[in-house]
Amino acid sequence: MKRSVEITVHVIFWVxxxxxxxxxxxxxxxxxxxxxxxxxxxxVITLEVVMGLIFFYTTFFCxxxxxxxxxxxxxxxxxxxxxxxxxxxxxxxFGMLQVMSSVIPHLFLIFLAYIxxxxxxxxxxxxx
Amino acid sequence: xxxxxxxxxxxFFWIVFxxxxxxxxxxxxxxxxxxxxxxxxxxVMSLEVVMGLIFFYTTFFGxxxxxKSISRYLILAAGLLFLxxxxxxxxxxxxxxxVLSSIIPHVIVIFLAVIFRRFSDSIRLEQEKQALxxxxxxxxxxxxxxxxxxxxxxxxLNNIDYLVTFDTEKASGSIAKLGAILRxxxxxxxxxxxxxxxxxxxxxxxIDLLRLRTSGDNYLQYRLNGRPEQLRxxxxxxxxxxxxxxxxxxxxxxxxxxSIDIRIEKxxxxxxxxxxxxxxxxxxxxxxxxxxxxxxxxxxxxxxxxHTFTITKDNNRFKVELTLELDEN
Numbered sequence: 170m171k172r173s174v175e176i177t178v179h180v181i182f183w184v185x186x187x188x189x190x191x192x193x194x195x196x197x198x199x200x201x202x203x204x205x206x207x208x209x210x211x212x213v214i215t216l217e218v219v220m221g222l223i224f225f226y227t228t229f230f231c232x233x234x235x236x237x238x239x240x241x242x243x244x245x246x247x248x249x250x251x252x253x254x255x256x257x258x259x260x261x262x263f264g265m266l267q268v269m270s271s272v273i274p275h276l277f278l279i280f281l282a283y284i285x286x287x288x289x290x291x292x293x294x295x296x297x
Numbered sequence: 298x299x300x301x302x303x304x305x306x307x308x309f310f311w312i313v314f315x316x317x318x319x320x321x322x323x324x325x326x327x328x329x330x331x332x333x334x335x336x337x338x339x340x341v342m343s344l345e346v347v348m349g350l351i352f353f354y355t356t357f358f359g360x361x362x363x364x365k366s367i368s369r370y371l372i373l374a375a376g377l378l379f380l381x382x383x384x385x386x387x388x389x390x391x392x393x394x395x396v397l398s399s400i401i402p403h404v405i406v407i408f409l410a411v412i413f414r415r416f417s418d419s420i421r422l423e424q425e426k427q428a429l430x431x432x433x434x435x436x437x438x439x440x441x442x443x444x445x446x447x448x449x450x451x452x453x454l455n456n457i458d459y460l461v462t463f464d465t466e467k468a469s470g471s472i473a474k475l476g477a478i479l480r481x482x483x484x485x486x487x488x489x490x491x492x493x494x495x496x497x498x499x500x501x502x503x504i505d506l507l508r509l510r511t512s513g514d515n516y517l518q519y520r521l522n523g524r525p526e527q528l529r530x531x532x533x534x535x536x537x538x539x540x541x542x543x544x545x546x547x548x549x550x551x552x553x554x555x556s557i558d559i560r561i562e563k564x565x566x567x568x569x570x571x572x573x574x575x576x577x578x579x580x581x582x583x584x585x586x587x588x589x590x591x592x593x594x595x596x597x598x599x600x601x602x603x604h605t606f607t608i609t610k611d612n613n614r615f616k617v618e619l620t621l622e623l624d625e626n
Binding site: 178181182185186188189192193195196197199200201204264266267269270273274276277280281284285287288291 | 306309310313316317320321323324325327328329332394395397398401402404405408409412413415416419422423
């Protein structure tokens with residue numbers, strides 16, 4: 170996979186991610202038009218994408234560093250855990266499901282970032 | 298990465314996927330408790346997962362099948378498009394967002410399946426690469442051992458030493474041939490592919506030196522038909538076979554004890570070598586088997602699906618036949 174192809178795959182992924190976030194939010198607003206975020210729709214979507222980017226690229230770029238030693242691995246895990254809890258914290262007053270709706274997608278992003286990292290490493294390894 | 302880990306990754310993915318679908322449905326139901334699917338949550342969840350599985354594994358396994366031709370890719374794309382429309386069709390009566398709510402997640406699933414396919418292929422590629430590297434190293438090591446076979450060198454030098462007294466001209470020629478063989482083994486055989494002419498010249502030099510150790514020129518019959526020009530071959534493929542035939546010949550005197558036949562037609566090469574062997578004699582070492590295994594391994598590595606390699610034992614003759622599709626210059 171060439172560098173340009175890798176970047177294209179990332180771009181497609183984020184376009185799909187943003188589309189999915191818009192779609193889910195729109196559907197929720199259809200179900201509950203008086204939802205608190207209704208008047209800040211763009212801001213909420215942007216926040217979702219930014220949070221996604223933070224989780225994804227923290228994992229993606231820090232994994233090679235984390236692989237160097239077990240201390241680094243632990244540091245990365247702690248950082249990701251803190252980030253997950255930090256972003257899930259505002260949802261705590263709404264209920265368990267809302268907390269999970271923050272945790273699970275971010276967990277999924279970390280998982281995907283790991284797979285993307287693996288593919289990227291393989292590409293670099295092949296080049297070397 | 299092991300296969301079990303790959304399966305675990307898939308299982309983990311489907312657990313997260315199911316949890317995500319469940320969570321979204323629950324949140325939607327909280328926002329709209331009178332939603333139509335409220336009474337059939339379990340069924341809706343199962344349907345979501347089944348549809349996800351269909352999209353994911355149609356793509357995941359389909360890509361492998363589609364790789365063979367562009368028309369297959371088109372069939373796969375058409376199949377996925379049909380599935381997308383088929384599953385989105387019931388939502389059309391509700392509105393565009395509902396249609397998109399069917400299409401976008403499935404497009405994401407297809408995208409993820411492509412990524413997973415690539416991930417899976419990369420794992421397999423890495424494993425195969427490591428196995429090939431290991432095999433190649435083993436083959437190279439074994440070949441290296443054969444290249445500096447002291448047995449061959451001692452016998453040849455002894456014969457040359459004998460010739461120095463009785464036939465100096467032949468002795469000088471033999472030394473030159475031995476030099477050419479060593480040069481070929483050390484320098485020329487380093488490359489991946491070499492001109493067939495060079496390889497054949499090397500074999501002929503080797504045979505000439507072998508003949509010093511046999512009763513006469515007819516002990517070993519060598520025939521070459523066809524034109525080797527413009528063709529390339531992996532170096533040192535035939536040498537272990539010739540060495541093997543000589544080592545396992547039942548007698549060291551006589552005529553046509555070893556027969557080597559090489560035919561070249563266009564880019565196809567047929568190599569056949571046979572030798573007389575003692576059917577009652579039990580093999581004392583595994584050296585012969587090792588030599589043949591090295592050749593087999595190298596053929597599998599260098600000429601996958603471009604060669605045949607057969608060993609037959611007919612009465613008291615041991616025969617090895619090899620056909621190769623060679624590269625042209």
